[in-house]
Amino acid sequence: MKQTPRRSRAAQKVFRKQQLIDATIDCIDRLGFSDTTLAKVADRAGVSQGIVIFHFKSKDILFLETLRFMAEEYRNAWATALEEAGEDPVEQLCAVVRADFNRSVFNRKKIAVWYAFWGESKSRPTYMKECGSLDEAHTEVLCDLCRKVCDQGGAIVDPQIAAFAIEGMTDSLWQRYLITPKSIKKQEAANASFELMKALFPSKATQIESLKPNKK
Structure with a gap:
């Protein structure tokens, strides 16, 4: 044998x-x-x-390394999606948003643990630093992509406001999925974010619609 x-x-x-x-x-x-x-x-x-x-x-080191693993996993999800999206800013933006609903990060367990760490971050500067730097990097990428899409014309808001709206939508969908996972499916959550992007960038609505995840 x-x-x-x-x-x-x-x-x-x-x-x-x-x-x-x-x-x-x-x-x-x-x-x-x-x-x-x-x-x-x-x-x-x-x-x-x-x-x-x-x-x-120690427990503190174990928890910090766990947070860093989750942060890196999430960062890799959207960074890889961005890298593989090509050069078109609309495709890049859609890829980054799709990554927020990737099965590896958009699941009840991971979201619950994220919120647990965020809840502790106010009293633990090391957690705040890890969570904050992750959010800043993601926001910076979204703002840059929204600016590029706005530069092509047809946007109804400032690119920074658009980026904040997209992030806010994602955060609320993550929270809803955590609290009442049976109330919304992953596909529905992802599609809701794409509908928001269509409203923010009406001249790109047809292209954004075609880039919805798992669209049949």
Whole structure:
């Protein structure tokens, strides 16, 4: 019987740290921020508490690394979408907005954990820094893309206002999906954002409509 090759020590370390971060996300989602402990994370991951301490030293470090993982995951989602969208600013804008409803980030568990971290950020400067820098980068990209679309003509508002409106729509849809996930489907949430963009950029409405996610 052929044996599965063992992971290298470096690969094993990466695997174990990701396993513990995933377990932390699960625990925060199920138990809340304050009730998530190293012992419960270890139990969720099926390892000893000593393993958690070996890789992360403390609960604070584990939580910060979990937040950084989620921030990087979200940043990669929209940055990759932007890179793959081509040169047309309308296509780029639609790609970035579609990424907000990517299954990897737009799911009840991840949204719940995001809100948990945001709730703690007022009293934890390190969390505020991570969350704030992520928001700033996303807002900057949206503003730049909205400006480029406005430069092509047909916009009804200032590009910054358009960017803020799009972000506000996304935030409200994320919140609604968290609180009442059965009240709105992912496809409906994404389409709502595209309808807003059509209203903001009426001269681009036909193109935006054609770029809706999973449009049949």
